[in-house]
Amino acid sequence: MSVEVTRMALKRHELLEELQAVIARQLEEMGTPPDAASVIGSSAVDYLSTYWAGQVVTFPKDAQYKLTLKELEIYDQFDGRNKDDLARRYGMTPRGMGKLLKRIREKIKAQNADAEAAGQLELIS
Structure with missing residues (x-):
């Protein structure tokens, strides 16, 4: 069984990746060490993507x-x-x-x- 990668799946991945980077960058600017900021950013994105799974969100x-x-x-x-x-x-x-x-x-x-x-x-x- 092959997994088809759709344009929308790529956009979702891009959004989550960018969100992780933004969170990490903001934390670093507030004095959090880069490694910790990256882990916290990833954790926040994992939580949000699970919590909001299946929902349509507009910014x-x-x-x-x-x-x-x-x-x-x-x-x-x-x-x-x-x-x-x-x-x-x-x-x-x-x-x-x-x-x-x-x-x-x-x-x-x-x-x-x-x-x-x-x-x-x-x-x-």
């Missing part, structure tokens, strides 16, 4: 601009001088916290630019 196009509640919580606590304290509180390295804060600022700027382009009022300062 919104603007997902990259959405801020999570945790990101907003961290950003609200940041006063410009407490990066090390925040890193300790959230179990990150100071370098990882700095990168996270930078990503949050970039997301906020992108959201503001999109809102201004659409003629909306600025919601996040």
